[in-house]
Amino acid sequence: MLNMTAIQTEDRASGQASNGVEHVLTLDCPEGPGIVHAVSGFLLEYGCDIIDNKQFGDRSEGHFFMRVHFASDGNESTLDQLRAGFSPVAEKYNMKWRLERNGSRRKVLIMVSKFGHCLNDLLFRARVGELPIEVVGVVSNHTDHQALVDWHGIPFFHIPVTAATKPQAEARLLEIVDELDVELVVLARYMQVLSDDLARKLDGKAINIHHSFLPSFKGAKPYHQAYARGVKTVGATAHYVNAELDEGPIIAQQVVEVDHTFGPEDLVAAGRDTECKALSNAVRWHCEGRIILNGNRTVVLK
Known part of the structure; x- marks a missing residue:
């Protein structure tokens, strides 16, 4: 599976600083190929910049967990657009997920x-x-x-x-x-x-x-x-x-x-x-x- 931490490191090395509105996507779903690729592809499609990624695959139980902190261009309405855009991805992989504005109290x-x-x-x-x-x-x-x-x-x-x-x-x-x-x-x-x-x-x-x-x-x-x-x-x-x-x-x-x-x-x-x-x-x-x-x-x- 695609290593999103490597993507993050490469972006930082190229000097691209994150800007815009920051969000956090948290998900879990059955383990399988293509999950990280699907998530990173979705973020790329929406012009998002990954700030931090944590993931864990529980191979004994066949389950996958992920948290991605990323930045996107836009304003407050961007969150609704991202949620609507991610729904088909979540449905395909049978994900339980939550997408929130980073730093929300x-x-x-x-x-x-x-x-x-x-x-x-x-x-x-x-x-x-x-x-x-x-x-x-x-x-x-x-x-x-x-x-x-x-x-x-x-x-x-x-x-x-x-x-x-x-x-x-x-x-x-x-x-x-x-x-x-x-x-x-x-x-x-x-x-x-x-x-x-x-x-x-x-x-x-x-x-x-x-x-x-x-x-x-x-x-x-x-x-x-x-x-x-x-x-x-x-x-x-x-x-x-x-x-x-x-x-x-x-x-x-x-x-x-x-x-x-x-x-x-x-x-x-x-x-x-x-x-x-x-x-x-x-x-x-x-x-x-x-x-x-x-x-x-x-x-x-x-």
Whole structure:
């Protein structure tokens, strides 16, 4: 198959700088000959310049994954023209695909309970432009972080949750998701288990941070579980939410070394940075169109 990275390198060597409107095409389809040629041919036909390309062929499962960042001449209407032009190519190869304007900020709703380090980290990264997101609201079952959220000028929604009120609380959450046109829900140490029904409704658009290196130490108090087992490494896992507790497709993981001198609270402290980094990576990769779900796994085209 044609090597698009080589095309990119040749273009750069000839001194052709990309200009115009930039887009990202992400796709996956059954493996087969001619896919890269078809994509590059389409881009050539529409006068597009490839800036970056990542691809992966899973030969064991016969599936192909691709992300192309490219520039085209034109204006805002160019995106619709490109989508219409690419549809026949996608149909021919049975592709699942997404074509978006590069740099588009996704509307994100953050959910948090009493631990605020991941919330604070995401709000800061969004504020300084490190993440391509617009935080449109924060939902919490406590009011501990309302002042922080208010300082950022972001709507804060207090939704208390008990066993008796959980259905009403989740219904209110879905109302907020619809009202704010939310594209991604981020559970930033939101210490409530979502119902199976809610998890299904948020399938593929909700990311959770779990404070352990999954699949080890699922459920409650994973750092205390890690201490009891005398581990020498603790970590955090960002994953998509599904109906199984802490079983969703893994996106990003971070670890830190520890030793026998670390008590449970020391492990909690050591793990905070890993939680923030794993979650921010997962949010960025999702919003940049770098993640493709592959069953209960993910392909991350970095």
